[in-house]
Amino acid sequence: MKNMFFTPGPSALYFTAEQHIKDALKSDIPSISHRSKAYVKMHQETTEVLSELLQLPENFTIGFTSSATEVWDRMSENLIRNHSVHFINGDFSKKFHTAVASHGKNAEGRIAEAGTHHDLLSATISEEVELVGLAQNETSTGAAMPVEDINSFRDKNKNPLFVVDAVSSLPIPDFDFNKLDSMYFSVQKSFGLPAGLGVWTFNERCVEKAELLKTEGNYHDSYNSILKIAKMAAKHQTTCTPNVLNIYLLGKVAKDMLDKGIGQIRQEAKYKSALLYNLFETHPKLNAFVSEKKFRSQTVGVAEVDGGSESLIQALAKKGLNIGNGYGEFKNKQIRIASFPTHSKEQIELLVDEINQLDF
């Protein structure tokens, strides 16, 4: 039986990816120079279609990095003189905090219990805070922040740069990019592409902050510093040889998503995640880890398994159905199931049926 991947990243490829990979090989995409006209045209097409899919305003730049993890270091080096605040509610939000702290900055971590999210509406941010980091979809626990709360937070806190990790949720949440300054993701999660490409979007406030830090001498000018990325992005290029194949594929898959209709994709996400949470609520051995409905992710469902998650994961794998184990300390206690745009309603229904029939 062919393997199906419901793992939270890498995951199943977007269902059109295979054809696009074949087309890319036929048209020599992996061999073209990243300084050629053909590349520049392809890069521009990808960023334009991605901007359209995400409804990115004009004042945002799209930059490419090696991964989302890289973006944490670049932000530490280029956007923070000293003081940042990090809303931590799991391992990924914590890693951003750790990265900034390791650059010797005063990174203030505010911790919410795993499986919950922060009360953004009552959070207070003092004057000297330069940057606030939030993981909209904390992939390690399945806790997600509603877009409305993100928007209200910004309305109350206009001063700091507000950067949102949407690595495992884009393009599902309907973000208003006017309510944040930077957002980043990696392509191997919800976009269903091979790993090895990070996408970093940022507005002019980020660029201005970087320029200020540069004149002060508080800026680290790495090969992928934000000002270099911005300068090259204006020419539809990158600072170094990028993952050309993946930049091509991202444009193609984003176009397919646009053609299908982002509204349709978001409707299906709601339906698929409702199926998963219904399973977690009705199955005698499963329990949704995120108890507050408001904070439940629509792309990564996480459940605790009575007696441990290993036997369920193994039994499903024997049937070719690959789901994720828990993250970090929850490794053998939980399951994590991705319902990304590539996962059809029928595939999620099949997975739910199989789990209901299994004896584990």
Ligand SMILES: *Cc1c(COP(=O)(O)O)cnc(C)c1O
């Ligand atoms: C996967 C993930 C990351 C890291 O992405 P990489 O591609 O491994 O760098 C960061 N944040 C969240 C929420 C993630 O799910």
